[in-house]
Amino acid sequence: MDVRTAVVLGGSVAGLMAARVLSDHAESVVVVEADDLEAGGARPGAPQSVQLHALLDMGRTQIERWFPGLTAELVAGGAVASDGVRMRQYVDGALKVVVPGHELIGATRPFLEARIRRRVLALRNVRLVRGRAEGLRFTGRRVSGVRYLPVGDGADWDGGSGRECLTADFVVDATGRSSRLGAWLDKAGWQPPPLERMHIDLGYATALFRRGEELPDVSVAHSVESPPAPGQPQLDAGAMAEVEGGRWMAVLVAYADRRPTKDPEEFVARCARVRAAALREMVTRCEMLGDVAVHRVPDSRRRHFWDLRRFPAGLAAAGDAVASFNPVYGQGMASASLHASCLSAFLRSGAPLDEPAWGYFKRLRVVVDAAWQLSTLSDLAQPHVSGPYPPGYRVASWYGSRLLAASITDTELNRRFLDVINMREHPRLFTRPGTVWRVAARTLTSRARW
Ligand SMILES: Cc1cc2nc3c(=O)[nH]c(=O)nc-3n(C[C@H](O)[C@H](O)[C@H](O)COP(=O)(O)OP(=O)(O)OC[C@H]3O[C@@H](n4cnc5c(N)ncnc54)[C@H](O)[C@@H]3O)c2cc1C
CATH class of the missing domain: 3.30.9.30 (D-Amino Acid Oxidase; Chain A, domain 2)
Structure with a gap:
C-alpha cells in the first residue's frame, strides 16, 4: 500500500468518490463528515441536496466504473x-x-448519495467519523493529520476542548464550495490557492x-x-x-x-x-x-491550486472545494466523479507521495477548466453578469449562440453538443474544423431561407 491512513474531509458525493479511489491505495480510509447523513431531510452541510440533481452521462459512467452494477441498483430502487x-x-x-x-439518471440527490455511501462504507478499509474538521497538522513539508471536533452522539460538547486529531499521510479536502482549506493553509504559513x-x-x-x-x-x-x-x-x-x-x-x-x-x-x-x-x-x-x-x-468559483508554487505533500482537494459552477448545467457530480478518476490516475502513476500532488492538480485542471469554460461562457452573456471576460469572449459567445441555434435541428451537431454537455467530450470539440464547418453551413442555410 502507498498510503497508511488517508483522511477525506466531507462525506458527500466528492468525498465518497475520493474515498472509493483511496481504498485501493491506503490501508485505511477515514471520512470525516459534520452532518448526520442518516437523518434524512435537508442537510445543513449540503443544503442544495433538496434541489433537482440530474446525474449526467459521464457521472453515471464514472459511478458505474467505481461501483459496478450501481446503475441497475438505482433503477431497481426507483431511479x-x-x-x-x-x-x-x-x-x-x-x-x-x-x-x-x-x-x-433521474433520482433525488439523497437517494443517489445514500446508495453511493452504502457501497463506500461496505468497503472493509473505509469508515465514517462524525465530526467537523477544523484544521490540518503539518510535519515539515507535508500534512500529517487532521484536527476535528466530534459531533453527534457521544461527542464532547462542553468538557475540555473536545477536539481530536486523526493521523494521516494523505488528506483530501471535499468540504464543498465553502471549504476552509485556504484559510488553514494560510494560517500555517502556506500559500492559499487563488480564488476566482x-x-x-x-x-x-x-x-x-x-x-x-x-x-x-x-x-x-x-x-x-x-x-x-x-x-x-x-x-x-x-x-x-x-x-x-x-x-x-x-x-x-x-x-x-x-x-x-x-x-x-x-x-x-x-x-x-x-x-x-x-x-x-x-x-x-x-x-x-x-x-x-x-x-x-x-x-461560480474555482480555486487555482495549479498556480501555486509551494504546497504541502500529502494534500489534495476535490469536488466543489475546487470548483463549483452554475448548477443549471448539471456538471457538479460528474465533475466530482472525474476528480476521483484524476486522483486514481495520480496514485497509480507512482508519483512520490512525499512531494506535493502536482500530478493530480495538473490532471484536475483539465476537468475544471473544461466545465468552467462551458458554464461561464453562457453566464457571461447575462446582462447582470459583469465578467471577468476571458480573451476572445465576443467571438466565442457569437459562435456559441450559432452552434446552439444550429443544434436545434441538426442531429449530428446536437449529438456533439450533448457529448460536451454530458462531459463525454472536451469543449474543444466545438472548435474542431468539422464542427465549425457544419455550424457555418447550417447558419448560411437558415439565413438563405429568410
Ligand atoms: C441548486 C443546485 C443544484 C445542483 N444541481 C446539480 C445537478 O443537477 N447535477 C449535478 O451533478 N450537480 C448539481 N449541483 C452540484 C452538486 O450539488 C455538487 O457539485 C456535488 O454535490 C459535489 O459536491 P461536493 O461533494 O464537492 O460538496 P457538497 O455536496 O457541498 O458536500 C460537502 C460536504 O462536506 C461536509 N463538510 C463541510 N465542511 C465540513 C467540515 N469542516 N468538516 C466535515 N465535513 C464538512 C458537508 O456537510 C457536506 O456533506 C447542484 C448544486 C446546486 C447548488
Whole structure:
C-alpha cells in the first residue's frame, strides 16, 4: 500500500468518490463528515441536496466504473434512466431534435448519495467519523493529520476542548464550495490557492409532483433561454425529471431580482409560462407534493491550486472545494466523479507521495477548466453578469449562440453538443474544423431561407 491512513474531509458525493479511489491505495480510509447523513431531510452541510440533481452521462459512467452494477441498483430502487429518446430539450421554446444515447439518471440527490455511501462504507478499509474538521497538522513539508471536533452522539460538547486529531499521510479536502482549506493553509504559513469568482446571482426553486399518466414518452425536459435583448426581462427557464417514488421533480431557474420564491402558487404560475411544453403540461396537470424549496447561488468559483508554487505533500482537494459552477448545467457530480478518476490516475502513476500532488492538480485542471469554460461562457452573456471576460469572449459567445441555434435541428451537431454537455467530450470539440464547418453551413442555410 502507498498510503497508511488517508483522511477525506466531507462525506458527500466528492468525498465518497475520493474515498472509493483511496481504498485501493491506503490501508485505511477515514471520512470525516459534520452532518448526520442518516437523518434524512435537508442537510445543513449540503443544503442544495433538496434541489433537482440530474446525474449526467459521464457521472453515471464514472459511478458505474467505481461501483459496478450501481446503475441497475438505482433503477431497481426507483431511479429513472433516460437514454435521450425520452428527453426533451427546448431552446427559446423550440424543441431540439432527439438524439439517442447520453444516459442520464433521474433520482433525488439523497437517494443517489445514500446508495453511493452504502457501497463506500461496505468497503472493509473505509469508515465514517462524525465530526467537523477544523484544521490540518503539518510535519515539515507535508500534512500529517487532521484536527476535528466530534459531533453527534457521544461527542464532547462542553468538557475540555473536545477536539481530536486523526493521523494521516494523505488528506483530501471535499468540504464543498465553502471549504476552509485556504484559510488553514494560510494560517500555517502556506500559500492559499487563488480564488476566482464570477457573480451570477442565480435563484433555484424545486418542487415534487405526483406522476400520473401524463407525458408517457418523457422522463426529462429542460429549457434554455437566450439572454434578453437590452431593456427586456430575462425569461424563466426550467427543468423536470422523473425520480424515484413515481414523482416528477421540477425546478424553476431565474437570476437576480427575478429569483423565485417559496410561494407554491407563484411556482406553478411561472412554470406554466416556461417555454418548455412538457414542463407546462406537467405543472398544470399534476399535484404538488410538499413545499417549494429555494436556493441561491451567488457565484461560480474555482480555486487555482495549479498556480501555486509551494504546497504541502500529502494534500489534495476535490469536488466543489475546487470548483463549483452554475448548477443549471448539471456538471457538479460528474465533475466530482472525474476528480476521483484524476486522483486514481495520480496514485497509480507512482508519483512520490512525499512531494506535493502536482500530478493530480495538473490532471484536475483539465476537468475544471473544461466545465468552467462551458458554464461561464453562457453566464457571461447575462446582462447582470459583469465578467471577468476571458480573451476572445465576443467571438466565442457569437459562435456559441450559432452552434446552439444550429443544434436545434441538426442531429449530428446536437449529438456533439450533448457529448460536451454530458462531459463525454472536451469543449474543444466545438472548435474542431468539422464542427465549425457544419455550424457555418447550417447558419448560411437558415439565413438563405429568410
Ligand atoms: C441548486 C443546485 C443544484 C445542483 N444541481 C446539480 C445537478 O443537477 N447535477 C449535478 O451533478 N450537480 C448539481 N449541483 C452540484 C452538486 O450539488 C455538487 O457539485 C456535488 O454535490 C459535489 O459536491 P461536493 O461533494 O464537492 O460538496 P457538497 O455536496 O457541498 O458536500 C460537502 C460536504 O462536506 C461536509 N463538510 C463541510 N465542511 C465540513 C467540515 N469542516 N468538516 C466535515 N465535513 C464538512 C458537508 O456537510 C457536506 O456533506 C447542484 C448544486 C446546486 C447548488
